Amino acid sequence: MRRVISILLENEAGALSRVAGLFSARGYNIESLTVAPTDDPTLSRMTLVTSGSDAILEQITKQLNKLVDVVKLMDLTDGGHIQRELMLVKVQAVGASREEVKRLVDIFRGHIIDVTESVYTIEMTGDSEKLDAFLEALQVTEIIEVVRSGISGIGRGERALHV
Amino acid sequence: MELTGADIIVRCLRDEGIEYIFGYPGGAALHIYDALYKQEDVKHVLVRHEQGATHAADGYARATGKPGVVLVTSGPGVTNTITGIATAYMDSIPMVVISAQVPTHLIGDDAFQEVDAVGITRPCVKHNFLVKDVRDLASTIKKAFYIAASGRPGPVVVDVPKDVTANKTEYIYPQNLVMRSYSPVTKGHPKQIRRAVGLLCEAKRPMIYSGGGIVLSESSDKLTEFVRLMGFPCTNTLMGLGAFPASDPLFVGMLGMHGTYEANMAMHECDVLLALGARFDDRITGELKKFCPHATIIHVDIDPSSIGKNVPVEIPIVGDAGVVLQDMIRTVKNGGPQPNPDNIADWWKQIEVWRSVDSLSFDRDSDLIKPQLVIEKLCELTGGDAFVTSDVGQHQMWAAQHYKFDVPRRWINSGGLGTMGFGLPAAMGVQLAHPDSTVACVTGEASIIMCIQELSTCKQYDLPIKVINLNNRYMGMVRQWQEFFYDRRYSHSYMDALPDFVALAESFGHLGVRVEKPGDVDGALRDALKSDRLVFMDFITDQTENVYPMIAAGKGHHEMHLNPGTGEKAQERELA
Numbered sequence: 001m002r003r004v005i006s007i008l009l010e011n012e013a014g015a016l017s018r019v020a021g022l023f024s025a026r027g028y029n030i031e032s033l034t035v036a037p038t039d040d041p042t043l044s045r046m047t048l049v050t051s052g053s054d055a056i057l058e059q060i061t062k063q064l065n066k067l068v069d070v071v072k073l074m075d076l077t078d079g080g081h082i083q084r085e086l087m088l089v090k091v092q093a094v095g096a097s098r099e100e101v102k103r104l105v106d107i108f109r110g111h112i113i114d115v116t117e118s119v120y121t122i123e124m125t126g127d128s129e130k131l132d133a134f135l136e137a138l139q140v141t142e143i144i145e146v147v148r149s150g151i152s153g154i155g156r157g158e159r160a161l162h163v
Numbered sequence: 164m165e166l167t168g169a170d171i172i173v174r175c176l177r178d179e180g181i182e183y184i185f186g187y188p189g190g191a192a193l194h195i196y197d198a199l200y201k202q203e204d205v206k207h208v209l210v211r212h213e214q215g216a217t218h219a220a221d222g223y224a225r226a227t228g229k230p231g232v233v234l235v236t237s238g239p240g241v242t243n244t245i246t247g248i249a250t251a252y253m254d255s256i257p258m259v260v261i262s263a264q265v266p267t268h269l270i271g272d273d274a275f276q277e278v279d280a281v282g283i284t285r286p287c288v289k290h291n292f293l294v295k296d297v298r299d300l301a302s303t304i305k306k307a308f309y310i311a312a313s314g315r316p317g318p319v320v321v322d323v324p325k326d327v328t329a330n331k332t333e334y335i336y337p338q339n340l341v342m343r344s345y346s347p348v349t350k351g352h353p354k355q356i357r358r359a360v361g362l363l364c365e366a367k368r369p370m371i372y373s374g375g376g377i378v379l380s381e382s383s384d385k386l387t388e389f390v391r392l393m394g395f396p397c398t399n400t401l402m403g404l405g406a407f408p409a410s411d412p413l414f415v416g417m418l419g420m421h422g423t424y425e426a427n428m429a430m431h432e433c434d435v436l437l438a439l440g441a442r443f444d445d446r447i448t449g450e451l452k453k454f455c456p457h458a459t460i461i462h463v464d465i466d467p468s469s470i471g472k473n474v475p476v477e478i479p480i481v482g483d484a485g486v487v488l489q490d491m492i493r494t495v496k497n498g499g500p501q502p503n504p505d506n507i508a509d510w511w512k513q514i515e516v517w518r519s520v521d522s523l524s525f526d527r528d529s530d531l532i533k534p535q536l537v538i539e540k541l542c543e544l545t546g547g548d549a550f551v552t553s554d555v556g557q558h559q560m561w562a563a564q565h566y567k568f569d570v571p572r573r574w575i576n577s578g579g580l581g582t583m584g585f586g587l588p589a590a591m592g593v594q595l596a597h598p599d600s601t602v603a604c605v606t607g608e609a610s611i612i613m614c615i616q617e618l619s620t621c622k623q624y625d626l627p628i629k630v631i632n633l634n635n636r637y638m639g640m641v642r643q644w645q646e647f648f649y650d651r652r653y654s655h656s657y658m659d660a661l662p663d664f665v666a667l668a669e670s671f672g673h674l675g676v677r678v679e680k681p682g683d684v685d686g687a688l689r690d691a692l693k694s695d696r697l698v699f700m701d702f703i704t705d706q707t708e709n710v711y712p713m714i715a716a717g718k719g720h721h722e723m724h725l726n727p728g729t730g731e732k733a734q735e736r737e738l739a
């Protein structure tokens with residue numbers, strides 16, 4: 001099963017490597033991992049996407065909780081939540097496809113943030129499925145480069161993770 | 164008054180109540196060594212290899228319950244500690260390792276004797292720190308001791324760059340510590356505890372399986388009280404020996420790969436299993452698919468990640484084993500569910516039949532020294548009350564099987580990592596902690612060589628350790644596996660050029676004795692135990708002896724390999 005886990009951890013040197021090291025040492029999957037400081041500069045917030053059997057997922061949360069730098073964590077997939085990912089895409093934009101790409105960007109509510117005679121650079125946010133769908137649609141032209149941030153997640157409504 | 168970082172480290176150790184530290188100097192650590200020189204509160208023990216320092220600190224910790232402390236220099240000083248840190252980590256031993264680091268402005272430059280200590284130790288520590296500012300030094304050391312000794316204990320590394328040890332700041336050692344990211348739970352859930360006691364009282368074939376967690380949580384008295392209150396059979400893991408008295412009739416011996424017939428059979432047949440401070444290690448469970456097929460399992464552990472990791476558990480209880488046991492005792496005593504001896508009378512009858520197989524028996528009429536005999540004699544002559552450290556191999560298993568430990572912290576061995584070389588340096592830490600007690604190091608001729616240099620430390624500090632070298636001229640445990648599973652192809656399990664151990668011990672300034680006949684075992688041990696010096700006893704033992712019972716890979720607890728004599732007996736008894 002695929003799980004999105006949100007983690008608050010001490011903003012200490014090495015905290016990220018403890019999480020990454022845990023996953024490699026125990027052979028757990030990491031699909032994506034994002035991390036940045038929060039409004040409280042002593043805390044970092046991490047969103048980690050992983051998958052495994054129920055037993056493995058239980059171990060993953062327990063092992064993460066066991067890390068001394070981890071303050072709190074929440075499995076977002078346990079309840080209502082929102083996932084967003086940022087993607088930057090550079091594509092060929094010449095001839096007929098130039099118009100076509102622009103239309104697609106509008107339909108998917110992205111932005112063209114850099115333009116040359118032959119290239120568009122596009123910014124798009126959304127959940128991962130939307131970004132996948134957009135890439136699929138972009139087959140009308142040649143994709144030069146794709147940069148995806150990995151998921152950031154947050155609980156819906158009152159559901160919050162804070163100290 | 165402002166102190167240098169080096170002085171602060173030493174003051175912290177003093178204020179933490181540290182009596183001994185084990186270490187080895189070098190460039191980056193010189194300020195700290197200078198600070199040590201100027202005081203007498205904290206005694207430094209100079210080892211001969213940094214691995215020895217970690218094992219000695221570890222032995223000290225296991226024998227006392229207090230954290231062991233290590234001080235090493237940067238680079239090779241740190242890399243030499245890795246085996247010892249990993250050993251402590253696997254057995255949850257509280258330890259603080261202070262490693263010196265190159266000055267902060269050189270970090271990352273591949274400076275002389277630079278190694279990324281935090282990175283290289285990360286997978287085998289409970290936590291680690293790099294202190295970049297002298298103002299954080301005291302509070303970091305406080306945290307290190309707190310983390311090392313609380314919850315599920317473990318080693319913590321504090322890496323301190325040389326310039327930080329020279330910089331000055333006001334010294335304040337924090338009294339209390341609250342960490343928002345770390346606060347281990349000690350009290351178990353009351354409802355779960357009641358459920359567990361209820362289940363145990365209804366069991367027809369209950370079993371108590373207790374591990375190193377009982378020793379670590381100082382709850383051996385409570386375990387003993389609870390087991391006696393319930394009248395249940397109790398087994399200890401290799402790490403838990405002594406936590407329940409071996410001489411108590413409720414004790415069925417050690418379980419697992421080399422456990423007794425009765426302990427393993429009882430595991431296989433039990434209907435309710437109470438696991439206390441034990442972690443279902445693969446050397447305990449054997450093949451998981453065949454593990455305790457009839458049992459409902461209750462698991463008490465301070466580490467939530469230990470629960471349900473290898474084996475599904477019906478009643479998980481997160482908490483300190485001692486606190487939970489106290490609550491269980493109270494539940495029974497205050498009118499909760501009551502144990503009923505009639506419920507388990509048949510179970511005990513069955514266990515006594517298994518016990519009568521006498522699975523640890525060995526040939527007492529041999530012309531060769533049987534290693535089991537040496538351990539049995541040692542136990543007899545020390546009244547079962549010596550501190551016994553061991554290395555890893557057959558001798559370790561024989562010591563665990565034949566020395567009857569009645570109290571905790573007497574049996575000191577590397578169970579989790581299985582580190583050859585552990586025994587002698589660990590014995591140094593134990594002997595320093597208990598200068599007037601008998602400390603024996605049971606070892607093999609291959610293991611002892613791995614940290615033999617520490618004989619020199621023993622000389623410097625007059626440590627009268629009794630080294631019991633069960634010399635079978637083989638890496639016996641390796642040879643045993645090769646005999647059983649590789650058609651006797653003894654690939655590299657034999658050493659052709661062993662030293663003369665008597666001469667070797669003497670060259671280090673100790674007494675050496677060679678013992679070649681069974682009749683001389685008693686006398687040699689008696690003489691050694693009377694001596695106030697380190698005595699290295701080289702027992703020339705039967706090369707062909709194997710450790711029984713044994714559970715081979717892929718087998719369950721009921722599929723033990725017994726020694727030929729007891730195997731027949733077991734069959735007869737089962738049929739009867």
Ligand SMILES: Cc1ncc(C[n+]2csc(CCOP(=O)(O)OP(=O)(O)O)c2C)c(N)n1
Pocket residue numbers: 554555556557558559581582583584606607608609610611633635637638639640641
């Ligand atoms: C550092 C290390 N290397 C290798 C091993 C694998 N190993 C386990 S037991 C053993 C043989 C030990 O021989 P010895 O010390 O003579 O003890 P014996 O089994 O003969 O009693 C070996 C090589 C180990 N446990 N530790």
